[in-house]
Amino acid sequence: xxxxxxxxxxxxxxxxxxxxxxxxxxxxxxxxxxxxxxxxxxxxxxxxxxxxxxxxxxxxxxxxxxxxxxxxxxxxxxxxxxxxxxxxxxxxxxxxxxxxxxxxxxxxxxxxxxxxxxxxxxxxxxxxxxxxxxxxxxxxxxxxxxxxxxxxxxxxxxxxxxxxxxxxxxxxxxxxxxxxxxxxxxxxxxxxxxxxxxxxxxxxxxxxxxxxxxxxxxxxxxxxxxxxxxxxxxxxxxxxxxxxxxxxxxxxxxxxxxxxxxxxxxxxxxxxxxxxxxxxxxxxxxxxxxxxxxxxxxxxxxxxxxxxxxxxxxxxxxxxxxxxxxxxxxxxxxxxxxxxxxxxxxxxxxxxxxxxxxxxxxxxxxxxxxxxxxxxx
Numbered sequence: 001x002x003x004x005x006x007x008x009x010x011x012x013x014x015x016x017x018x019x020x021x022x023x024x025x026x027x028x029x030x031x032x033x034x035x036x037x038x039x040x041x042x043x044x045x046x047x048x049x050x051x052x053x054x055x056x057x058x059x060x061x062x063x064x065x066x067x068x069x070x071x072x073x074x075x076x077x078x079x080x081x082x083x084x085x086x087x088x089x090x091x092x093x094x095x096x097x098x099x100x101x102x103x104x105x106x107x108x109x110x111x112x113x114x115x116x117x118x119x120x121x122x123x124x125x126x127x128x129x130x131x132x133x134x135x136x137x138x139x140x141x142x143x144x145x146x147x148x149x150x151x152x153x154x155x156x157x158x159x160x161x162x163x164x165x166x167x168x169x170x171x172x173x174x175x176x177x178x179x180x181x182x183x184x185x186x187x188x189x190x191x192x193x194x195x196x197x198x199x200x201x202x203x204x205x206x207x208x209x210x211x212x213x214x215x216x217x218x219x220x221x222x223x224x225x226x227x228x229x230x231x232x233x234x235x236x237x238x239x240x241x242x243x244x245x246x247x248x249x250x251x252x253x254x255x256x257x258x259x260x261x262x263x264x265x266x267x268x269x270x271x272x273x274x275x276x277x278x279x280x281x282x283x284x285x286x287x288x289x290x291x292x293x294x295x296x297x298x299x300x301x302x303x304x305x306x307x308x309x310x311x312x313x314x315x316x317x318x319x320x321x322x323x324x325x326x327x328x329x330x331x332x333x334x335x336x337x338x339x340x341x342x343x344x345x346x347x348x349x350x351x352x353x354x355x356x357x358x359x360x361x362x363x364x365x366x367x368x369x370x371x372x373x374x375x376x377x
Contacts, residue, residue: 024315027268114192
């Protein structure tokens with residue numbers, strides 16, 4: 001009976017129902033897009049860090065993120081790390097912003113990532129066309145297919161220029177986006193040094209450390225810190241979190257995305273609350289009749305909460321369908337929206353909570369009903 005009353009109240013005025021569902025739908029889509037962008041940006045920022053086969057990262061003091069590693073380090077740090085008990089391998093990595101000159105004129109910024117994949121530190125993510133052997137060919141590099149137009153090339157075999165050197169697209173990755181919108185250019189370590197102006201040297205932006213199995217990573221890290229001066233040693237998780245803080249919060253991007261999501265929840269809550277209150281007010285005499293017939297306040301409250309729950313479920317289904325279409329449409333863009341099962345479940349919880357909170361105003365109105373008013377009609 002509770003469900004029947006709630007259903008009839010909800011569908012009695014179709015226009016009002018439509019307004020309620022639009023409010024919920026708008027809220028879900030806005031929250032899904034904002035949080036989906038946040039997740040997508042987070043993955044882009046930390047993809048190379050998470051993909052790296054390393055237990056510890058040695059970096060110049062004050063390095064802010066993967067792309068902003070600061071000054072290049074020499075071989076001293078690498079040799080000191082190799083001499084540290086428990087260290088199995090130390091792999092140099094060059095990461096540097098530099099200029100890409102397009103074949104037809106003009107230029108853009110790229111992030112050169114230089115590594116020797118045979119050592120297992122950082123390999124090009126998601127190779128779609130070509131192999132590491134193709135990237136090792138003379139002048140070859142790998143870029144992501146998403147940025148081909150921005151780089152002024154069409155695909156495999158096309159040439160451009162980085163600094164004083166000519167480069168040729170030897171392989172393509174898929175889905176490797178850059179939060180800075182400066183595409184990643186993967187190439188062997190020695191070629192990367194040449195492209196960033198460090199040819200003939202042993203300079204590196206980072207040294208990636210692998211420890212022997214069974215070794216205590218924190219103990220090895222402490223030993224490295226005691227040996228190294230002017231350098232930091234972070235775990236992969238610490239470097240992951242530092243990069244997120246740098247790009248999402250110090251730049252304000254993450255705050256803006258989260259703020260947009262909260263705004264969506266607020267707008268949805270206000271619209272649903274207004275609709276439920278108006279619906280309750282229109283049916284105030286019916287609720288007074290139920291009270292006069294002996295229905296408890298709890299029973300009437302359940303009717304209103306069920307009505308809010310129905311609104312939440314219908315609005316969530318419609319909102320998620322639209323949100324998923326937007327997510328699918330964003331996959332080929334430089335900033336794809338991410339939807340995870342956890343986010344979908346969280347959105348449902350938020351929607352139900354939002355509608356439950358919205359029902360409070362209607363419940364307060366019903367609580368003040370005097371059953372005697374039904375006899376004065």
